[in-house]
Amino acid sequence: MKNIILLFIISITLSACKSTGEVKNKKADNIAITSTGEKPLLLRQPYLQMVRPTTTTITWKTNDLADNCLVVFNQIDKQNKKVVKGSLVNHEGNKFNEVVLTNLKPSTTYTYSIYSNGHLLASGKDYHFTTAPNHKNKAFTFYALGDIGAKEGQSFAIEPATRITELNQKPDFGLGLGDIVYPKGESKNYDNHLFKPFQEVFKNIPFYPVAGNHDWLSDPEKNFEKEWSLPGNEHYYSFSYSNTLFIGLDSSDGGFYQIEEQLAWLKQTLKENKNSFDWIIVYLHHNGKSCTYKNDYEHVKSLYTVFANNKVDLVLNGHAHTYERLKAYDEFGNVDNTINNQSNYNNLKNRFISITIGAGGKINKKWKADPSNPENCKDGSIVAHSEHVPSFGLISINHKKLIFKGINSYTGETFDTFSITKN
Numbered sequence: 001m002k003n004i005i006l007l008f009i010i011s012i013t014l015s016a017c018k019s020t021g022e023v024k025n026k027k028a029d030n031i032a033i034t035s036t037g038e039k040p041l042l043l044r045q046p047y048l049q050m051v052r053p054t055t056t057t058i059t060w061k062t063n064d065l066a067d068n069c070l071v072v073f074n075q076i077d078k079q080n081k082k083v084v085k086g087s088l089v090n091h092e093g094n095k096f097n098e099v100v101l102t103n104l105k106p107s108t109t110y111t112y113s114i115y116s117n118g119h120l121l122a123s124g125k126d127y128h129f130t131t132a133p134n135h136k137n138k139a140f141t142f143y144a145l146g147d148i149g150a151k152e153g154q155s156f157a158i159e160p161a162t163r164i165t166e167l168n169q170k171p172d173f174g175l176g177l178g179d180i181v182y183p184k185g186e187s188k189n190y191d192n193h194l195f196k197p198f199q200e201v202f203k204n205i206p207f208y209p210v211a212g213n214h215d216w217l218s219d220p221e222k223n224f225e226k227e228w229s230l231p232g233n234e235h236y237y238s239f240s241y242s243n244t245l246f247i248g249l250d251s252s253d254g255g256f257y258q259i260e261e262q263l264a265w266l267k268q269t270l271k272e273n274k275n276s277f278d279w280i281i282v283y284l285h286h287n288g289k290s291c292t293y294k295n296d297y298e299h300v301k302s303l304y305t306v307f308a309n310n311k312v313d314l315v316l317n318g319h320a321h322t323y324e325r326l327k328a329y330d331e332f333g334n335v336d337n338t339i340n341n342q343s344n345y346n347n348l349k350n351r352f353i354s355i356t357i358g359a360g361g362k363i364n365k366k367w368k369a370d371p372s373n374p375e376n377c378k379d380g381s382i383v384a385h386s387e388h389v390p391s392f393g394l395i396s397i398n399h400k401k402l403i404f405k406g407i408n409s410y411t412g413e414t415f416d417t418f419s420i421t422k423n
């Protein structure tokens with residue numbers, strides 16, 4: 001095939017592959033991007049992960065033809081381009097093209113183009129990312145939803161994805177609350193069930209999922225972990241953003257992955273960070289107490305004391321395909337009935353709010369949210385707001401104020417909102 005040579009006037013940073021972790025910097029004034037052989041087929045649009053203050057991971061999937069990959073990027077308001085080479089990972093007959101950008105500026109927006117075998121596969125003003133802040137004063141927004149990707153006709157994942165792209169204030173990242181891909185978390189279903197409906201979101205906004213019971217129906221090592229680049233062991237991990245610590249847990253089938261190690265890690269992480277952040281948000285797949293059609297999960301309930309006594313503010317979960325916000329819980333797992341206003345909380349102290357956001361792509365059509373129905377739960381008085389609609393959560397944090405919105409995935413309307421303010 002005829003070679004195509006593209007010239008850029010750039011400074012170049014050459015980065016080694018993820019597998020080695022080595023970084024070599026080499027300055028040059030010019031670079032020629034030379035195509036080598038046949039153009040690989042782009043099977044999955046690029047998606048962002050691990051967008052930190054100075055680093056970002058960009059991944060895309062091609063067929064097996066790819067031998068090399070690189071990203072060309074520049075600050076959105078500057079012409080100076082940089083090139084970073086990446087690595088290729090074989091998976092089920094295709095290639096993950098993964099490029100780790102380093103030495104970025106915090107809180108800065110960049111546009112990017114992706115190349116495999118020197119062939120341009122995606123480019124343009126719609127391909128951009130913004131690095132995380134390196135201080136704790138930045139206001140930010142994130143979305144959260146669980147139980148997302150199923151086959152056409154069984155999932156409405158395109159609806160929350162579309163609403164998220166339409167938001168005036170684009171979220172800085174998203175949380176996936178487990179059951180990311182149905183029916184069994186298989187890699188072969190990730191493209192049609194998740195990445196295609198979410199491609200316009202994922203190319204600009206990083207995603208941090210945790211595994212749910214359906215993701216565990218296939219070996220996560222050969223599926224879930226192949227699809228994502230996440231912190232730590234990729235099952236349970238933490239990351240910070242501005243003044244907030246996020247902790248993702250792997251509740252597996254409700255019994256927790258490596259339960260002793262994971263809970264020891266959770267307690268240690270909370271202890272170490274108890275006074276370092278204004279907000280702590282935990283997310284996992286299974287619910288503790290609930291007035292949905294799901295059972296209460298004892299392992300989650302047993303963590304209420306840990307959450308409440310270590311300044312956790314929100315606990316977000318999926319699993320039940322509905323929306324349910326509970327009243328503030330104390331460390332004994334009881335509703336604090338001294339709080340009358342369930343819309344504006346002040347100084348919750350040793351209290352946290354637990355919310356099920358599990359209608360991200362599936363909804364239980366045979367069930368109705370009705371906390372007064374004893375078939376749904378033992379005690380409906382624990383519920384602050386329930387609404388049985390396709391939905392996602394949108395959370396904004398600005399210094400000492402958190403605003404939560406439950407948003408209808410079809411209409412974009414906010415059907416539930418509350419705030420927490422701290423002194």
Ligand SMILES: [Fe+2]
Binds near residue numbers: 212319
């Ligand atoms: Fe589930």
